[in-house]
Amino acid sequence: MSPTLLMPIRFTGPHLPDPRLVAVGNLLAVLDGSSLDDALAKMPPSLAERDRALAAELSYGVCRWHARLDALIGLLLRKPFKRKDRDLGALLLVGAYQLLHSRVPPHAALSTTVEGTRGLGKGWASQLVNGVLRRLQRESGSLTARVDADPALRFALPNWLYRSIRDAWPAQHQSVLEGLQARPVMALRVDLSRVERDVYLQRLLVDGIAARVHPSVPSALLLSEPVAVERLPGFGDGEVSVQDAGAQLAGSLLDLRPGQRVLDACAAPGGKTLELLQRAPDLRLTALDIDSDRLRRVADNLARAGCRAELQVADASDPGGADWGKRRYDRILVDAPCSATGVLRRHPDIRLLRRASDLAALACRQAAILDALWPLLAPGGRLLYATCSLLAQENARQIDGFCERHPEARVLELPTKPGIRAGGGVQLLPGVDETDGFFYAALLRAGAS
Numbered sequence: 001m002s003p004t005l006l007m008p009i010r011f012t013g014p015h016l017p018d019p020r021l022v023a024v025g026n027l028l029a030v031l032d033g034s035s036l037d038d039a040l041a042k043m044p045p046s047l048a049e050r051d052r053a054l055a056a057e058l059s060y061g062v063c064r065w066h067a068r069l070d071a072l073i074g075l076l077l078r079k080p081f082k083r084k085d086r087d088l089g090a091l092l093l094v095g096a097y098q099l100l101h102s103r104v105p106p107h108a109a110l111s112t113t114v115e116g117t118r119g120l121g122k123g124w125a126s127q128l129v130n131g132v133l134r135r136l137q138r139e140s141g142s143l144t145a146r147v148d149a150d151p152a153l154r155f156a157l158p159n160w161l162y163r164s165i166r167d168a169w170p171a172q173h174q175s176v177l178e179g180l181q182a183r184p185v186m187a188l189r190v191d192l193s194r195v196e197r198d199v200y201l202q203r204l205l206v207d208g209i210a211a212r213v214h215p216s217v218p219s220a221l222l223l224s225e226p227v228a229v230e231r232l233p234g235f236g237d238g239e240v241s242v243q244d245a246g247a248q249l250a251g252s253l254l255d256l257r258p259g260q261r262v263l264d265a266c267a268a269p270g271g272k273t274l275e276l277l278q279r280a281p282d283l284r285l286t287a288l289d290i291d292s293d294r295l296r297r298v299a300d301n302l303a304r305a306g307c308r309a310e311l312q313v314a315d316a317s318d319p320g321g322a323d324w325g326k327r328r329y330d331r332i333l334v335d336a337p338c339s340a341t342g343v344l345r346r347h348p349d350i351r352l353l354r355r356a357s358d359l360a361a362l363a364c365r366q367a368a369i370l371d372a373l374w375p376l377l378a379p380g381g382r383l384l385y386a387t388c389s390l391l392a393q394e395n396a397r398q399i400d401g402f403c404e405r406h407p408e409a410r411v412l413e414l415p416t417k418p419g420i421r422a423g424g425g426v427q428l429l430p431g432v433d434e435t436d437g438f439f440y441a442a443l444l445r446a447g448a449s
């Protein structure tokens with residue numbers, strides 16, 4: 001529960017943006033195809049910090065539960081809203097989220113949502129909104145039982161995604177779905193070249209920040225509550241970074257050695273780039289990303305920790321005549337663009353944005369990047385393929401397809417702590433491994449290293 005929602009609701013009045021209406025705007029932007037991150041970045045600058053946190057919390061929460069909330073409200077409306085009034089539909093979702101998933105007192109959730117109709121200039125709908133939310137409050141038990149009879153709705157997933165996850169992980173799917181639905185844990189990566197994890201943990205505890213070690217990732221700490229990064233000792237100079245425990249494994253799975261030449265082909269925002277640089281001294285690392293704005297975040301990340309790499313805006317599937325494409329690398333990391341189905345807890349808007357039809361195109365992009373970079377791997381070199389997907393099409397089947405096209409590639413067996421074997425790779429599962437959902441596979445090019 002966000003601390004924001006434990007505080008009494010304060011009405012901001014007509015001259016300040018109402019955080020609930022800002023959340024309505026964010027939700028409409030996501031429904032129109034924007035990412036929630038982009039929508040949050042465009043919130044009105046006049047929004048006070050506390051209201052900004054509330055608007056963000058409501059936006060994340062409604063995205064996390066969208067399909068289920070929408071189905072519940074659908075049971076209570078005689079007919080759906082016309083397109084021009086879909087802001088009222090979004091307002092109802094924000095109200096329903098507060099009623100069912102927050103500690104906002106129900107009377108406050110009701111009154112502020114009803115008041116929101118006037119904020120939208122649609123006071124005529126106040127009775128309707130009041131009636132729907134009061135019924136939801138009164139009949140929540142029977143209404144949720146009806147909606148939850150459909151397991152996809154129970155986990156607020158589109159049907160195709162629910163079925164894909166269930167079929168991919170029949171034994172674990174219940175835990176995985178619950179893990180995806182949970183609020184994300186804030187995980188830290190300690191730079192073990194500078195400080196021991198247990199020593200850093202003690203520093204956190206002394207500062208009143210509750211945390212524990214991750215059961216199987218040696219550099220990872222899990223915080224009991226999210227905190228502002230400024231409160232983390234040593235954050236400013238890179239002693240510690242915010243990074244999911246599952247994402248912290250790239251350097252060890254790459255088996256990095258000092259001084260190696262490394263290509264980090266899909267690098268932004270640079271979480272793994274920094275981990276590689278901090279793990280092995282004197283790497284000659286080239287970090288690519290196709291998106292120049294995102295690549296700037298890699299530069300910021302490295303600058304914080306005083307690390308250096310060559311940064312290039314480039315399409316990894318087209319080495320062409322670029323300098324980076326003429327070199328041979330000892331290690332290549334392909335942290336590929338993917339469905340992001342393993343990180344739904346951190347990016348709940350993906351539930352609304354991802355379509356089943358995206359998968360084939362993503363798998364093609366991944367294959368194109370792998371095929372283009374394979375010739376750049378030096379003999380004896382290792383390529384690590386990573387996704388934050390739970391789906392075999394982007395993971396085990398992608399590696400199978402690659403090995404059929406490149407019989408000279410050898411798949412290396414990776415450790416399964418955390419994770420379980422998945423074809424030629426290892427799958428980390430949310431709700432099982434205390435990580436986001438990740439897939440890793442390592443490919444070796446024959447020859448002397």
Ligand SMILES: C[S@@+](CC[C@H](N)C(=O)[O-])C[C@H]1O[C@@H](n2cnc3c(N)ncnc32)[C@H](O)[C@@H]1O
Pocket residue numbers: 247265266267268269270271272273288289290291294314315316317335336337338369
């Ligand atoms: C999963 S993210 C990488 C996360 C990053 N490795 C980290 O740990 O912070 C995938 C990245 O691939 C980039 N990307 C997508 N297609 C690409 C391409 N053809 N060439 C290079 N980068 C690409 C995206 O812009 C995105 O930043």
